[in-house]
Amino acid sequence: MSTQKKTHVSTTINGEPCEFLCEPQQILSDVLRTNLNMTGTKEGCTTGDCGACSVILDGALVCSCLVLAVEAENRSIETIEGIAEDGKLHPIQQKLLEHAALQCGICTPGVVIASKVLLEKNPDPSEEQVRYWLAGNLCRCTGYDKIIRAVLDAGAVMRGEARS
């Protein structure tokens, strides 16, 4: 085991080229967190049930715990660390703060990532659509109310209908 050869992976993370060595069975969330020290992506279950490890893989929302790191070869990954641009928070991040939509904050990076994919796909979702889209992002603190409001509000900002 300890002598197992590691695999070299070339990928793109948050728009920047990135190379790493990993064990073939290592999951992407583990490599992001342990090998690359990008700990913004959280691990709550590593079985795809909580959504805390959500990342965007070639445009698709995925749980990074259900992706092998070696699968990242020649692909593009977006993580929570890449969502704020030039030090300016994304409207989703800003609205989560304004609505006090996080308590402990462990689910928040996953919520930001999942909501971003939703609002890019569907700029004007209904409350029900937001709730179903985020069903895979478990939050134990908030009862979801303020998260849902924040995402709906962020959508309005992104559509230019509300102030950021």
Next chain:
Amino acid sequence: MNQQVKPVKTDFKYVGTRPIRPDGPDKVTGRAKYGADLNLPGMLFGHIVRSPHAHARIKSIDFTEALKLPGVLATMCADDLPDPGDRILPGAEIEMKLKDISPIIMARDKVLFHAQAVAAVAATSASLAAEAAKLVRVEYEVLPHVLDVHAAMRDDAPLLHNDMFTQGMNPPPTTPSNLSVDFTMDMGDLAAGFAEADVVVERTYRVPMCHQGYIEPHAAVARTDGNGRVEIWCCTQGHFMVRSMTAEITGIELGKIKVIASEIGGGFGGKTTVYGEPVAAVLALKSGRPVKIVMSREEVFRATGPVSSAETRVRIGAKNDGTITAIETDILMESGAYSSSPIMPSTMFAAACYRCANMRSRGREVLTNKAKVWAYRAPGAPQSIMAVECAINEVAERLGMDPIDLRLKNAVEEGDVPLFGLPFLAIGLKKALQEAKNHPHYRAPLQANQGRGVAAAFWINAGMQSSATINVAADGSLHVLTGNPDIGGSRASMALLAAEVLGIPVETVHPSVVDTDSVGYCDTTGGSRTTLATGGAVIQAAEMLVAELCKRAAAIWNVNFDDVEWSDGKAIARIGADLENLMEGTAAAASAPKVLTLAELAAMAGATGGPLCAVATLHAHNAQPAFAVNICDAAVDRETGKVDILRYTCIQDAGKAVHPAYVEGQMQGGAVQGIGWALNEEYIYNEKGELDNAGFLDYRIPVASDLPMIDTVIVEVPNPLHPFGIRGVGEVPICPPMPAVVTAVNQAAGVRVCDLPLTPPKLLAAIDAA
């Protein structure tokens, strides 16, 4: 420090506003560091070896094969820990014997539940450590186990502890048993109370074992300095608690341990104890390398938390006019493998909402071969309040009375004496009930197959010990240091409290949660105590700072201290005849400005007596109870038993809501946890004593699409003992949801299911039988 009785402040400038929390940007960008987010050079990964049996004697533990793997650098088991003897553990939320907690860290002689920790290894990678753990050979002598509280009380039941004699019995029993506690509290004449009643309702309700369900698994990193000092980084509700518990469990001198609290990804009571922290410390000492231990989700479910199940028989008598004449509760609470259940609060607070002359409450704690239970939000109260509130609703039904009117008629108010202690001071139950009654939700029409449930609840709230340090930087910004992990926005509250006292914009106040070396002792974040007690320390420190600032200004102006007042972030020399006369003719008076801002005073600090810093410590005895009322509308699909929560409203007395958005958040989060417990959450054990649903797939906490918006109404009846009127708000929100949901669902379905959770199969069977 003594607590002055001052008039409660009611005019606020910053308290009651909703600024963005200071730690917010780090948390929405992924910069915030949680328990598992620390990686150190040369770090090893620890892995716990767990029992495959629910009850067994440990005959031997052999690490030989594990140590043969290159990269396996340290191992440990209970032999590496001191014998706990009969020592009482300091610092725990509930008084606890060390022998009831040390075996959770590493089992000694026997394992008493499946997945109990028996050994640990540390290796150079997580996968290697997992592999090495499989090679640790543990020999067991398997013993019969018991999983049911009633079976556990039988004479022929397998005995978990041969030194467990029931407490609370008079005379004390002479033979050991699995019944650890049996006590009764009485008030008035119960028989006379029931004799007076026109209506008597009697039911037995069961609430299942559940889990706190925090999303962040327990994680710790320990490192040593090669000279016996140990530093522990971990996600916890109380790093001072981690320090004392680790010292007690491992025998490492307390003074040599420093604990740094990471950000915490939820706890709800479940992180008011230790699991991997002492293990990481011992492995770090043995290997000389940093050691990280992160639990898997499966380990979290199998071996941490869970929450006591309870069976509560309730009997309530009332007159035709709605006067409650007698309340009896008898609670049988499951504690898992060691005594640690919240049977005391469960027994004491079951009917605390009601004024009733004749009450009796009996509490029994029973041990079974399941994971040792631990605290969950208002520990013990939801289980017994569940039964009492459902019975109150049934009394209302039998009397043909509105359930809120029945409660208003019997609700406790100032001066009433509860079963458990001193008379209530000003409390907000009646106000909350009135708000519920007036809420549009309560009058909204219901359709077919829909029901509405109402419930009220009480929680005691804790005070305990806290400290705060405030440093003033040269630009007049404030740095507020406390020792309570921020589990739901408490930094924002600390900043608001300091800003209020100093009269400066909240954005110039920078709160931090600092390590055990850097601030005075703080009890754990729990018991809804942080805003009240740690916030109280912040208020005191800020007031001390104001006094010091006025002193400095007085010196600069060469006036009396009493002639300087602090207002809106500034020292102001009073303008008055006496003052003018006093100052006239002095050089200082001629040149001194009449106003000095905090920033100006801060800039001059070096020349006026040195750095500006205030430290306050206190033992808060001013906690006052919280009350909450919930309204729930539910629909039931009569063909599948599926429940839909249609509308939900929470009303709660917050005393004073320091940051109202985070108070609402506590109300909403607690409501949804209670909804989950009522409908779907439960521990399912197989006959071998293994948890059958140790993951978020089958331990079903509510997801976003299960819920409507959760409306909130904050009532503010100030706590007369707190300078700002603050009560705790975090725990009472989980107390009313179960009875509100159960009443709504039973009404919608036209059944009376008393055995929670109200799963679709259970409901459908009841509907079909009706």
Next chain:
Amino acid sequence: MPSVQYEAPTSLAQAAQSLHGSSDAKILAGGTDLLVQMKLGIRQPALIVDIKHIPELMELTLGDRGLHLGAAVPGAIVSAHAKVGNMYPGLVEAFALIGSSQIQGRCSAGGNLCNASPAADSVPALMVNRASCNIVGPKGTRTVAVEHFNTGPGKNCLENGEILVSMDIPLPAPRSSDAYLRFIPRTEMDIAVAGAAVALSLDASGVCTAAIVAIGAVAPTALLVPAAAVALIGTTLDDAALHKAAAAASAASSPISDKRGTAEYRRKVVGVLVRRAAAIAKARIEAKV
């Protein structure tokens, strides 16, 4: 830990070679089952063969002969295809029910089938849409009707070295539609306690001329229920016919009791789902004409 190899062949031939070289290989498509099983220690393959770089596995075309669906196409791609959704609404709703939005980004039609869970959401819907499975292996290619693909819980008909490449789903007849419903205790994130798919054709007067009914999570594999179909054919899908179909589905089921539901409950609810799915399929046809 035995060392794990990872290969990502770009052709079926290469994949065959990879599989041939290892006695303990597992195919990786979306990974939403395999990686969980590896995490929980249920599977420890020596070789993981990632098939997502093989073009045939990633095809999705809708033509005159119906839907041709590569086995590794993720659910989110199927759902995003508006024409497929119009043509096979029940099939697409079944795919869309496999896990969360995150799972949808990865889970594949082929994986949901090959994993052979009795509760797989897409399988009853594939059955009522008469899907056929295209398999390539050392002995050449073969086609298997979807209802014969799985042989028991966790077991399918694939032999050593065989790969499920794609599925073909014929175009529905005119005046036809389908629906899939499942029961879970929450609204999302659960495994089906029971599932039912119904495909119907109606004539101009509203009489059912063809019906296929399949049920899931109530037997070792998803099942076709011909008796339920018979109960619907020739009727106007009135209450009596729907209840008869429901009873037939309940009778055909042989569920177990487990942590997700009791046998008695599953038997009853699967009938309810059949009845409701049939009503939805009927409404969909009526909405089209």
